Amino acid sequence: MDILRIATAGSVDDGKSTLIGRLLYETNSITKDKIEALESASKRKGLDFLDLSLLTDGLIAEREQGITIDVANIYFSTPTRKYIIADTPGHVEYTRNMVTGASNAKVSLILVDARQGVVEQTARHLSIAAMLRIPKVIICVNKMDLVQYQESTFNAIKDSLSELVAQTTFEGQEISFLPISSLYGQNITQKASEMPWFNGNTLLGELEAFEYASTLAHAPARFPVQFVVRPMTEAYHDFRGYAGKISSGTFKVGDAIRVLPTGQESTIATIEKFESKLDQAIAGDSVTITLSTDVDISRGNTLVLASEENAPALKDFSAQVCWLDHTALSPGKTYLLQHGINTTKAKISQITERLDVATQTSTQGVDTLKLNEIGTIALRTAQPISADQYAANPANGAFILIDEFSNSTVGVGFVK
Amino acid sequence: MQTIQDKIGHFPRQLEDESIYILREVAAQFERPALLFSGGKDSITLVRLAQKAFFPGKIPFPLVHIDTGHNFPETIEFRDWLAKETGAKLIVRYVQDSINQGKATEESGKYASRNVLQTVTLLDTIEEFKFDACIGGARRDEEKARAKERIFSVRDDFGQWDAKRQRPELFDMLNGRIAVGENVRVFPISNWTELDVWNYIKEEKMEIPSIYYSHQRQVIERDGMLWADSEYLNKEADEIPFEATVRFRTVGDMTCTAAVASDATDIDVIIEEILSAEISERGARIDDKRSEAAMEKRKQQGYF
Numbered sequence: 020m021d022i023l024r025i026a027t028a029g030s031v032d033d034g035k036s037t038l039i040g041r042l043l044y045e046t047n048s049i050t051k052d053k054i055e056a057l058e059s060a061s062k063r064k065g066l067d068f069l070d071l072s073l074l075t076d077g078l079i080a081e082r083e084q085g086i087t088i089d090v091a092n093i094y095f096s097t098p099t100r101k102y103i104i105a106d107t108p109g110h111v112e113y114t115r116n117m118v119t120g121a122s123n124a125k126v127s128l129i130l131v132d133a134r135q136g137v138v139e140q141t142a143r144h145l146s147i148a149a150m151l152r153i154p155k156v157i158i159c160v161n162k163m164d165l166v167q168y169q170e171s172t173f174n175a176i177k178d179s180l181s182e183l184v185a186q187t188t189f190e191g192q193e194i195s196f197l198p199i200s201s202l203y204g205q206n207i208t209q210k211a212s213e214m215p216w217f218n219g220n221t222l223l224g225e226l227e228a229f230e231y232a233s234t235l236a237h238a239p240a241r242f243p244v245q246f247v248v249r250p251m252t253e254a255y256h257d258f259r260g261y262a263g264k265i266s267s268g269t270f271k272v273g274d275a276i277r278v279l280p281t282g283q284e285s286t287i288a289t290i291e292k293f294e295s296k297l298d299q300a301i302a303g304d305s306v307t308i309t310l311s312t313d314v315d316i317s318r319g320n321t322l323v324l325a326s327e328e329n330a331p332a333l334k335d336f337s338a339q340v341c342w343l344d345h346t347a348l349s350p351g352k353t354y355l356l357q358h359g360i361n362t363t364k365a366k367i368s369q370i371t372e373r374l375d376v377a378t379q380t381s382t383q384g385v386d387t388l389k390l391n392e393i394g395t396i397a398l399r400t401a402q403p404i405s406a407d408q409y410a411a412n413p414a415n416g417a418f419i420l421i422d423e424f425s426n427s428t429v430g431v432g433f434v435k
Numbered sequence: 436m437q438t439i440q441d442k443i444g445h446f447p448r449q450l451e452d453e454s455i456y457i458l459r460e461v462a463a464q465f466e467r468p469a470l471l472f473s474g475g476k477d478s479i480t481l482v483r484l485a486q487k488a489f490f491p492g493k494i495p496f497p498l499v500h501i502d503t504g505h506n507f508p509e510t511i512e513f514r515d516w517l518a519k520e521t522g523a524k525l526i527v528r529y530v531q532d533s534i535n536q537g538k539a540t541e542e543s544g545k546y547a548s549r550n551v552l553q554t555v556t557l558l559d560t561i562e563e564f565k566f567d568a569c570i571g572g573a574r575r576d577e578e579k580a581r582a583k584e585r586i587f588s589v590r591d592d593f594g595q596w597d598a599k600r601q602r603p604e605l606f607d608m609l610n611g612r613i614a615v616g617e618n619v620r621v622f623p624i625s626n627w628t629e630l631d632v633w634n635y636i637k638e639e640k641m642e643i644p645s646i647y648y649s650h651q652r653q654v655i656e657r658d659g660m661l662w663a664d665s666e667y668l669n670k671e672a673d674e675i676p677f678e679a680t681v682r683f684r685t686v687g688d689m690t691c692t693a694a695v696a697s698d699a700t701d702i703d704v705i706i707e708e709i710l711s712a713e714i715s716e717r718g719a720r721i722d723d724k725r726s727e728a729a730m731e732k733r734k735q736q737g738y739f
Contacts, residue, residue: 020445020446022447050713050715052714074579075579075582079731080598080599089583090583091583092626093576094575094628096630101631115603119603119605122605246459246463246488246489248489248490248491248492252492254491255492262488263456264452264455264456291490292487294490303452305456305459355612357610358608360460360463417608419608419610421610426589426610426612426614428604428605431605
C-alpha cells in the first residue's frame with residue numbers, strides 16, 4: 020500500500036483546518052465519539068454549524084486564538100492509499116512550521132480565499148513549494164459559497180496566480196486550480212452542483228489519481244552509514260554490518276562500491292533486513308549491508324556505486340536557504356551543518372541575494388536574513404560533505420543549520 | 436467480491452523503514468537512551484522494530500517500565516516474557532515508591548487513577564539513570580495534542596513540553612542536540628495509525644498479551660463502558676460486578692482503560708472490529724476525558 024504525503028498551506032482563516040476536517044468527515048474517517056465531541060465543542064462556542072477545524076487545532080493556544088500554530092499530522096485511508104496530511108499554519112509568524120510540514124510532502128494544497136484573491140502569503144507558499152520541489156501543487160480557491168459560485172471570480176484568481184506560477188514553476192511540477200467550499204463540502208469528495216462550469220476532478224479525485232514517478236530509485240545510489248552493527252556474540256563473532264536507510268538509487272549484492280569520503284573500494288557481500296537476506300534494496304529501505312573485505316567505515320561515511328559518479332565532496336558551495344529562527348542569519352558566524360546524518364561546522368561567508376517572495380525578484384548585497392526569509396548564501400564547511408545538487412537529487416541535497424549554543428535548528432538549505 | 440484484505444490493505448512497509456531509521460539515530464546520537472515499555476501493543480511494536488534495527492546485534496538500550504501497580508497481571512507477565520525472549524535489559528520503577536516517598540499523592544474518589552502519577556516516577560527514573568533519550572510508542576493519530584508533537588521532542592529539566600518552541604523537523608534530518616539536564620522524547624511510530632499497528636502485528640505474527648483477545652472477565656458498567664473489576668477500582672454500592680465476554684483495544688491501567696464487548700479471538704476479527712468501530716481508540720481512556728486539553732496538560736508536566 021502506498022503512502023501519499025500532503026501539506027496544506029494558506030493564510031489565516033482561509034479554511035485549511037476546515038478543509039481537512041471535511042475530507043476526514045466525508046471519507047468516514049471520524050469516529051462517532053469524536054463527532055460528538057465536536058458537536059458539543061461547537062455548541063459551547065456558540066456556533067450553529069459543526070466546526071471541523073476543532074479536529075486539528077489541538078493545542079490550547081490554538082483553540083484560544085482560533086489559529087493553527089504548529090503542524091498537526093492527520094491520517095486517513097481509502098482502499099487505494101494511506102494519506103498523511105500535514106496541516107500547517109498559515110500565519111506568517113509560523114512559516115517555519117509550514118516548511119517543517121511541507122518538507123516531506125508530494126502534494127501541496129495551497130488555499131486561497133475567493134473573496135481575498137491572491138495575497139502575499141499565497142506567493143510565499145508558492146515559492147516554498149517551488150523551493151522544496153513538491154511535485155504537485157493544487158491551488159484550492161475556497162469559500163466559493165461566499166462569492167455566489169461565480170466562475171469569473173475563480174478565473175480572475177487563476178489568471179493573477181498564473182503570472183506568479185510562470186515565474187516559480189520548475190520542470191516536472193504539476194499545478195492545478197480547484198474551486199471549493201470546505202464549509203459545505205463542495206468539490207471535496209463530491210462534485211458541486213452549484214458550479215456546473217467547472218469540469219475538473221474533485222479534490223479527492225485528484226489525490227487518488229496522482230501518480231508520482233519514484234525518481235529517487237533511479238537517481239545515483241547513496242547509502243549513508245548510520246550505525247555499525249558489531250554483535251561480537253558467539254554466533255556472530257566477526258559480523259560487521261553497516262546499517263542505514265538508502266537515500267537514493269539501488270544497491271545489489273555483488274555491486275562494487277566506493278566509500279566516501281575516503282575513496283576505499285569493496286563489494287557488497289550481503290544486504291540484510293532482520294532475519295531475511297535480500298538481493299537488492301532501493302531508496303527508502305532501511306537495511307544492513309556487509310562487505311566482502313575489511314574496510315574502515317564509520318557513521319557518517321556514504322557508500323556509493325563504484326560504477327556511478329561520486330557525490331561531489333563539497334567544502335565551498337552555494338545554497339538556497341530558508342531562515343527559521345528569530346535570531347537573524349549573519350555572515351561570518353559559525354553554525355553546525357547537518358547533512359543527512361552527518362554534522363560538521365560551517366561558516367557563512369556571504370549572503371549573495373535575498374528573494375522577495377511577493378514579486379519573485381532578488382535583492383543583491385544584503386547582510387542579514389531574518390525569520391522566514393529566503394535567500395542564497397555562500398558557505399564553507401570544516402569537513403567536506405558528500406552532497407548532490409538538490410535539484411538533481413533531493414534526498415541528498417538538503418541540509419539544516421543548527422545554532423551551536425542554543426542547539427536549535429535555525430535554517431534549512433538546498434545545495435545549488 | 437471485496438475481501439477483508441482488500442478493505443484493510445497491507446501494512447505500508449515504508450513506515451517500518453522510517454521507524455528503524457529513527458531508532459538507529461537514537462542509538463547513534465545519544466549516550467544513554469531507553470525505551471519506555473508499558474506492555475501494550477505500541478511499545479511491543481517498538482521492541483520488534485528495535486530488534487530489527489540492530490539485528491543480529493542485541494537491542495542497545497534498556498526497556499524501562501514505570502509500573503503503576505495497577506496494571507493488568509497479564510501485561511506484567513508478558514513484559515517479563517518479552518524481555519527474556521529478546522535479551523533486552525529490563526528496568527522497572529514503581530509509582531508506589533514515589534507515593535511512599537511523599538513525592539506523589541494518590542487520587543481519591545470514584546475516578547481515582549495513577550495515570551498522572553506516573554509522570555513523577557518517570558522523571559525520577561530519567562534522573563536516576565541520566566537518560567538523555569526516552570523512546571515512546573505514542574502515535575499522532577491517537578490524540579490531537581500528540582498529533583502536534585515532533586519525532587524528536589526536546590524536554591527541559593522538568594520534562595516539560597513547550598508546543599510553541601518545537602524545533603523545525605525537516606526531511607528526515609533529526610537534530611538530537613541537547614543541553615545538560617534536557618532530554619529528548621522520541622516517537623518512532625508517530626506516523627502509524629491504530630490499524631497500521633494491528634496490520635503489522637498480524638503480518639509479523641507477533642505475540643501480544645492475551646487480554647487483547649476475547650476472554651471472560653468480571654466487569655462493572657460505568658458511564659456506558661465496561662471496566663475490569665479489581666481491588667484498585669473504587670466501586671460505588673450499585674456497581675455490581677458481572678461476567679462478560681470482553682477484550683481490550685488499548686491497555687493502560689486497570690482503573691483507566693475500559694474493555695469492549697467482543698468475541699474476537701483472532702487478529703483478523705480484531706482488525707474487522709476496529710474498522711467498523713464507532714468509537715476511537717482513546718474513547719476507552721477515561722483519563723483523556725477529564726478535559727478537552729487533558730493530554731496537552733499532562734505533556735506539559737512531563738508525561739510521555
